[in-house]
Amino acid sequence: MDVILELLQKDARITPQEISKLTRIKVDEVKKRIKKYEKEGILLGYRAVVNKEMVKDKESEVRALIEVKVAPQKDLGFDKVAERIYSFPEVKSCYLLSGSYDLLLVVEGRDLKTVSRFVSEKLSPMENVRGTVTHFLLKKYKEDGIEMKSAEEDRRLAISY
Amino acid sequence: MKKTMISHKVEQMPPSGIRVFFDLVLGMKDVISLGVGEPDFVTPWHIRESAIYSIEEGYTSYTSNKGLVKLRTYITQDLKKRFGLHYDVDEEILITIGVSEAMDLALRALINPGDGVIVCSPGYVSYAPIAELAGADVHRIILRPDNGFKVTPEMLRQAITPGTKAMVFNYPCNPTGVSYTKKELSAINRVLERHGVFVISDEVYDELTYDFSHTPFATLPGARERTLYLNGFSKAYAMTGWRVGYACGPKEVIAAMTKIHQYTIMCVPIMSQMAACEAVIGTRKPVEEMKREYQRRREFVVDRLNGMGLSCHKPQGTFYVFPSVKKTKMNAMDFASRLLKEKKVAVVPGTAFGPEYDGHIRISFATGFDKLKEAMDRMEEFMDEI
DSSP states (O other): HHHHHHHHHHHHTOOOOOOOOOOOOHHHHHHHHHHHOOOOHHSSOOOOOOTTSOOOOOOOEEEEEEEEEEEOOOTTTTTHHHHHHSSTEEEEEEOOOSOOSSSEEEEEESSSSHHIIIIIITTTSSSSSSEEEEEEEEOOOTTTTTTOOOOOOOOOOOOOO | OOOOSSOOOHSSSSTTHHHHEEEHHHSSOEEEEEOOOSSSSOOOHHHHHHHHHHHHOOOOOOTTTOOOOOHHHHHHHHHHHHHOOOOOTTTTTEEEEEHHHHHHHHHHOOOTTTTTEEEEESTTTHHHHHHHHTTTTEEEEEGGGGGOOOOHHHHHHHHTTTTEEEEEEEOOOOOOOOHHHHHHHHHHHHHHHHOOOOOEEETTTTOOOOOOOOOOGGGTTTGGGEEEEEESSSSTTTTGGOOOOEEEEOOOHHHHHHHHHHHHTTTTOHHHHHHHHHHEEEEHHHHHHHHHHHHHHHHHHHHHOOOOOOOOOOSSBEEEOOBBBBGGGGOOHHHHHHHHHHEEOOOGGGGGTHHHHOTTTTEEEOOOOHHHHHHHHHHHHHHHHH
């Protein structure tokens, strides 16, 4: 992976000037590559990682992982059904898996009722959906490589040889 | 006058003049420290986990004096794989409490009173005092910024006398970050070989070499039998607190060192040795990731320092730079003290590494990028204000 992407993934606030200083790639070249990645859909966005364990967000108080069994369609496989499902704004993530079920969804809603209603009224009745299992999420420890805890303090002596 | 209880030798050891400054730093809050001589990473989890597991499994005993056979095997295999260096697992390797103990053992095992030992200055703080404690007549080679703080064959020729027995060599070097290419080392080796000088080579920063691949001194032609290879886990694996190092070399020297080691240390704590085993055989991903990170910070720091008038060479290894503060007309201690008081940034005055270096400071970039950025901004402000 391009080192520019690596650095942006770690810290989206890093400026092209800083990237240039760290990598010795010229600033203009850094900017050019970032533009290109944005255009090509490689860089999809820049956002903060919020520890939702610590803040109240009414619209996503309740999260659930939902296993979905799907009947694949002729010629289209799972893609079309998946698209119909992941287009709902409640669906935050959607994966196709091997194993005993087909799709895994991460769904967010303001309360248990909202999520349950999404499952019973939107998801389950869909033509190709054969069954669902809903797991409500109790606690998030780590996501995308980030541990949901505050930074560890530096335990080293402030000065040493 | 009251007669002192302390031995003459220890009485004569120069007190670290820098201690006062260190205490000042340690007593202050909210300081961004660029004075730390250890990685800012915590030991990778797989290594910590293996130590916890070993304790749960009841590994709480002594090990053989030389260290766990398992660890010695892994290390010798690793040296063979990485450098083509062959050491016998039973007779040519000793596990020590970091490189520090290995250095002390080596000097005590080799030196008779009055034997000459060459050390480079600026250099790591312990070499000269422990050589003197071992009875050596220490000769310091004063390295200069105009040739990038490198020791040359010519300097060595001038330093070597008929009494010279050994040289303590450290590369990549703390505090300058200087390292040597194979060609440079070969030239140095030829001089030392001609005069039969034994080399104690501290290569603890070897994994943190950036511009060329590291060449262990013992791999140079004819050097293996005249070289003690010292290395450890502190820097590459972020394992400073575990205190594990090792010495590899001719069996006669290792046997002599083992004699002292068995009477003084007995063995390195078993949990630390178990952790070190995992470090050698486990995933190298964290090591490589840390190295990449240091390398980037190096570019950043060297650029910023030169930009604000603190001229410095780009270090070829370690996580240190050794810039000159001459432009400020202050000496290193004044510079460091004022920077600490006025901007709350800590650096180590160059005098810590040799009395000649009062025009330099050591900056460690083993600090997270955000803090490093902040520290550089503060230093730039400081440079503008003075």
